[in-house]
Amino acid sequence: YDWKFVTEEVEGQVQYEYAVEFADRMDEKSDGQVNIEVYEFGGLGSETDQVEQLESGTVEMAVMSPGFTGNMVNEGQIFALHFLFPDSVAKTQEILNTSEALNTDLKEQYEEHNITPLSYWTEGAMQWTSSSEISEPAHFENFKMRTQDSPLILESYKAYGADPTPMSWSELYTSLDRGTVEGQENPIFFIGDASFHEVQDYMTISNHNNYVAMTTVNTGWYNDLPEDMQAMLDETTEEMQQWAFDEQNAQNEEWLETIKNDEENATTIIELDEEQRNAFREKAEPIRDYYREEISTVDGAILDKLIGEIEAVE
Numbered sequence: 001y002d003w004k005f006v007t008e009e010v011e012g013q014v015q016y017e018y019a020v021e022f023a024d025r026m027d028e029k030s031d032g033q034v035n036i037e038v039y040e041f042g043g044l045g046s047e048t049d050q051v052e053q054l055e056s057g058t059v060e061m062a063v064m065s066p067g068f069t070g071n072m073v074n075e076g077q078i079f080a081l082h083f084l085f086p087d088s089v090a091k092t093q094e095i096l097n098t099s100e101a102l103n104t105d106l107k108e109q110y111e112e113h114n115i116t117p118l119s120y121w122t123e124g125a126m127q128w129t130s131s132s133e134i135s136e137p138a139h140f141e142n143f144k145m146r147t148q149d150s151p152l153i154l155e156s157y158k159a160y161g162a163d164p165t166p167m168s169w170s171e172l173y174t175s176l177d178r179g180t181v182e183g184q185e186n187p188i189f190f191i192g193d194a195s196f197h198e199v200q201d202y203m204t205i206s207n208h209n210n211y212v213a214m215t216t217v218n219t220g221w222y223n224d225l226p227e228d229m230q231a232m233l234d235e236t237t238e239e240m241q242q243w244a245f246d247e248q249n250a251q252n253e254e255w256l257e258t259i260k261n262d263e264e265n266a267t268t269i270i271e272l273d274e275e276q277r278n279a280f281r282e283k284a285e286p287i288r289d290y291y292r293e294e295i296s297t298v299d300g301a302i303l304d305k306l307i308g309e310i311e312a313v314e
């Protein structure tokens with residue numbers, strides 16, 4: 001078996017290292033029968049190009065961010081809602097592992113587009129970086145914010161008063177440097193590894209959302225695999241949940257220290273307190289109704305179920 005596995009990140013970053021580890025485990029379990037070629041980001045186009053490649057079966061496997069399927073699988077935008085998941089990254093991962101709303105209902109929505117999410121996993125809490133201070137919603141007024149290409153993400157930043165622009169991350173460093181955009185959101189490891197802090201002055205520890213990635217396969221291809229191969233993939237996907245959690249945790253902790261100690265590229269780190277976070281939370285909450293009314297094709301049923309599951313864990 002020769003399979004292609006594409007990721008949205010490059011060597012050293014969580015998604016890429018995940019795919020390499022995944023490929024190694026499959027090679028070992030299958031006694032060399034399964035050969036997975038891992039592609040780092042860039043070689044096969046933009047993130048949205050990669051979504052199309054998985055959908056059409058040009059590649060068999062992908063780590064994909066729901067933010068890039070926003071114009072295709074409406075319900076997948078659920079992950080873009082700020083202040084929805086628990087503040088604890090570990091509790092968030094527990095919900096991603098066990099949620100029926102996500103692992104059954106949302107999965108079916110993706111399968112209508114020939115994409116099967118085998119798992120959801122966090123790459124860590126997201127923070128804002130910016131060229132001017134962001135510690136209250138008013139600071140977002142007319143602020144040029146880079147986002148992934150998803151209507152709900154755009155709406156979320158408009159609710160803060162910002163002027164959001166969707167863009168591939170491949171263009172982000174240059175755009176921040178030139179001031180085409182003034183800020184962006186990402187987990188700390190990604191901010192550091194992509195060197196965004198070099199061209200930004202502030203990092204706000206907002207923990208406004210978790211970065212969720214999905215391990216996905218082309219549905220038709222997966223369904224046609226022999227049962228033992230499917231089982232091997234499922235087992236490996238399951239094992240990799242803890243691996244991914246530990247990897248993002250280590251990388252996020254390490255990069256926070258590195259950014260703090262990088263004197264050449266000094267970054268002012270602003271930690272929001274609960275009162276400050278509440279000011280953003282208030283502006284973000286109505287977006288849940290926007291999701292239910294304007295985005296969801298099932299009247300927000302998946303969101304309502306997920307909220308129940310989150311409450312049960314918290």
Ligand code: 6CS
Nearest residue numbers: 008009047148169186190
């Ligand atoms: O900001 C982005 O678009 C990128 N961020 C991460 C954490 N992974 C890949 C993604 O394309």
